Every structure is written in C-alpha cells, then in structure tokens.
Amino acid sequence: MKQVENKNVIFIAKSFAAGGMAGMVAKSSVAPLDRVKILLQAHNPHHAMNGVLRALRHIVEKESLLALYKGNGAQMVRIFPYAATQFTSFEVYKRYLARFFGPNSHIDKFIAGAGAGVTAVALTYPLDTIRARLAFQITGEHVYTGIVHAASTIIKDEGGLRALYRGFTPTLMGMVPYAGTSFYMFEYLKYGCMKYLPDLTCNKCKQNTGGLVLTVPVKLVCGGLAGAIAQSISYPMEVTRRRMQLALMNPETSHYAKGMFSTLGYIYRDHGIIKGLYRGMSINYLRATPMTAISFSTYELVKQILSLDTGLQIRTGS
Numbered sequence: 001m002k003q004v005e006n007k008n009v010i011f012i013a014k015s016f017a018a019g020g021m022a023g024m025v026a027k028s029s030v031a032p033l034d035r036v037k038i039l040l041q042a043h044n045p046h047h048a049m050n051g052v053l054r055a056l057r058h059i060v061e062k063e064s065l066l067a068l069y070k071g072n073g074a075q076m077v078r079i080f081p082y083a084a085t086q087f088t089s090f091e092v093y094k095r096y097l098a099r100f101f102g103p104n105s106h107i108d109k110f111i112a113g114a115g116a117g118v119t120a121v122a123l124t125y126p127l128d129t130i131r132a133r134l135a136f137q138i139t140g141e142h143v144y145t146g147i148v149h150a151a152s153t154i155i156k157d158e159g160g161l162r163a164l165y166r167g168f169t170p171t172l173m174g175m176v177p178y179a180g181t182s183f184y185m186f187e188y189l190k191y192g193c194m195k196y197l198p199d200l201t202c203n204k205c206k207q208n209t210g211g212l213v214l215t216v217p218v219k220l221v222c223g224g225l226a227g228a229i230a231q232s233i234s235y236p237m238e239v240t241r242r243r244m245q246l247a248l249m250n251p252e253t254s255h256y257a258k259g260m261f262s263t264l265g266y267i268y269r270d271h272g273i274i275k276g277l278y279r280g281m282s283i284n285y286l287r288a289t290p291m292t293a294i295s296f297s298t299y300e301l302v303k304q305i306l307s308l309d310t311g312l313q314i315r316t317g318s
Contacts, residue, residue, distance in 0.1 A: 011308070015088040018302035023083020026295035027075055032056065032068035033287035034075070038135045040280040041239050042246040042253075043271075046138050052283045063139040071135030074147045078127030086120035087299055090183055106191070110184035117179025121171055126151070126164035128171075132245045143249065158248055167244030170260045174237025178230045185226035186296050193218055206304070213309060219297040227292025231284055236277040238284075240264050 027034070036055045039047045046062075047055050059067050093112035101108040121128075130150045137143060144150035154163045193201035194212050202212040214222065240263050247257035256263045267276040303309035 012088055012092070014306045014308050015091050015303075016084040018299050018306060018308065019087025020080040020084035021302055022087065022295045022299035023079040024076055025298045026083075026291045027079045028072065029294055030287040030291045031072040031075065032059075033283055034072075035059070035068060035070055035135045037280045037283045037287060038071075038132055038242060038246075040283065041242045042136060043279075044136060044138070045250075052286065067139055070137065071131045074127060074131035074134050074150075077147065078124050078131055082120045082124040082127075083295070085123055086116045086179070089116035089119045106184060106188050109187040110180040113183025114176045114180030116183070117175040118172060121175050125168055125171065126161075129154070129164050129166065129245050132242060133249065136246050136249060166247075166257060167241035167260075170237045170240040170244070170263070173260075174234040174241065178234035181233055182226045182230035182292060185229055186222055189222040189225060190214060193222065205309070213304060214300070216297060216301070219300055220293040222293075223296030224289045224293035226296070228285060228289045230292070231281075231288045235281055235284060236264070239267065239277055239279060243267060 033052075036047075036052060036059070039055060040050070040052075047058065050058060056068070063070075090112050093115045094108060097108035097112055098105070127147075130147055133144060133150050133154070134147070144153060151164065155161060158166075193214060198212055201214055201218040203215055205211040205213050240260060243253070243256040243266075244260070244263050247253050247255070247263075256266055264277075270276060271279065300309060
C-alpha cells in the first residue's frame with residue numbers, strides 16, 4: 001500500500017514539473033503577441049486604430065523591444081503553477097474517469113480537461129488579473145510598479161481580495177469549453193494518428209515497452225489544431241474577462257466592471273461581434289495555435305524524459 005502511495009506521489013510530482021515547464025516554454029514563446037492581444041481586446045487608447053503588426057511596431061518604436069515582454073514576469077509566476085496544476089489534474093481526473101467510461105472512450109478526456117482547467121484557473125486567477133494590468137500599461141503612464149504593488153493597490157482601492165477575481169465567472173464559463181475541447185481534441189487526434197497512421201506519425205517508445213509515441217512535428221500539429229478549435233469556441237468569454245479585469249483602469253470603461261452578462265451586453269452594443277466579442281481573434285489564432293502546440297508537445301516530451309510516458313499500445317488498422 002505504501003509503495004502504491006509513493007508511486008502516486010512520484011507520478012504527481014513528475015506531472016507537476018512537466019506541466020509547469022510546458023506552460024513556461026509555451027507562454028514565453030508568444031509573450032509579445034500576448035501583450036498585443038490584451039492591448040487590442042481592451043481598446044487601449046494608444047492602439048485603438050492599430051492592427052497586430054502596427055501594434056507590435058508601435059510598441060518597439062514608442063517603448064522598447066523589451067516592452068514586448070511587459071507583464072511576462074507576472075505571467076511566469078502565474079503560469080508555472082497554472083500549467084502544472086492543469087496538466088497534473090488532467091492526468092489524475094483521466095485516470096479516475098477511465099474506470100467509468102472505459103479505456104477507449106474520449107468523452108472522459110473532455111470532462112477531465114474541463115475539470116483540470118477549472119481547477120487551475122481557480123487557484124491562479126489573481127495572478128492573471130495582475131499580469132493583465134501590468135501588460136496593459138504604456139511606458140511613461142505606469143500605474144503599477146510591479147506585481148506586489150499592483151496586487152496591494154487593487155486590493156486597497158477596488159474592494160479587497162474580490163477585486164483580484166473580477167471577471168472570474170466568464171473565465172470559468174469560457175474555461176470549460178476551452179480546456180475540455182483542447183484536451184479532448186489533442187487526445188482524439190493523437191489516438192487517431194496512432195491508430196490509422198502509425199507509420200507516418202509515430203515512433204516506438206524508447207523505453208522498449210512496445211508502445212507508440214507521436215513524433216515531434218505531429219505533436220505540434222495535433223496541439224495546434226486542438227488549440228485553434230478550442231479558442232474559436234471560448235473566445236468571447238476571454239474578451240469579457242479582460243474587459244472586466246481592466247475596467248477600472250480607465251473611468252470611461254468603468255461600466256464594464258458591473259457583471260458578466262452586463263459586460264457582454266456592453267461589448268456587443270458598443271462594438272458588435274467582430275470588433276467587440278471577437279476583437280483580437282486574429283492575433284489570438286497567431287498566438288494560441290503555436291502556444292497550445294508547444295505546450296502539449298513540451299509536456300509530452302518532458303513526460304517521456306521523466307519516464308512518465310511509456311507509449312500507447314494500440315491495435316492499428318480499422
């Protein structure tokens with residue numbers, strides 16, 4: 001019994017490390033696009049008429065090259081526990097749900113992914129609010145000097161700890177379809193490649209277990225497709241969350257802080273669907289597709305390095 005418990009602890013610790021590393025690598029790779037997305041989503045006055053490329057050029061010219069990574073320090077503080085918790089929760093939930101749905105089911109992957117996303121965001125949401133506030137600032141117009149100052153100022157001036165969770169409800173409503181769909185699609189595509197195209201998409205596991213693992217390019221493709229599909233479904237809730245998080249930074253947008261449905265209505269009335277609920281979607285595809293691809297691929301690779309992934313043994317063909 002004790003040996004089983006030790007194995008479970010080691011499994012969770014390794015999954016936690018692999019997930020955290022995957023999140024940090026993925027988020028750092030798209031940090032400049034992440035900042036531009038926040039500026040566009042919340043209609044920063046300096047970028048009201050800018051598209052993605054103009055916004056990137058404007059940041060470099062008016063601020064600095066390093067300004068492309070503004071808020072990324074807070075992002076790294078948030079993303080390691082977030083990604084670590086998400087991937088570890090997914091593995092744990094998937095194990096338990098497999099007992100009810102069977103080994104060849106895929107619906108359990110959706111439920112496990114949605115549960116993992118909710119678990120992770122509930123634990124790390126305040127850091128996301130702080131990161132968004134820092135990324136929204138323009139050089140020379142700083143309100144906050146850093147993570148601690150931003151947290152203390154928000155708590156002091158905006159109603160206590162609850163202010164750090166502003167926009168949490170739309171985040172949860174967006175997280176269920178996003179995390180559920182991304183994990184489901186990645187696992188489904190992974191299974192399909194191994195079952196129907198093993199010679200083109202797979203290698204034998206290096207641990208000689210007889211199992212198959214996807215090649216790195218195929219991991220990237222499956223992860224990218226999973227991320228793009230998931231983002232298309234959940235994006236309006238992400239815009240709503242950002243508008244609520246950033247509402248009190250500008251008196252003219254304070255009405256966006258009243259509640260999720262109220263904010264959704266204001267966004268739709270003020271800006272419509274394309275320029276409101278889906279504003280910044282083009283850059284979101286540019287950042288979310290490679291980010292999810294890198295995240296899943298890094299996680300799978302680190303799992304193999306840590307001897308967590310012994311490959312999937314599957315009967316090929318139809």
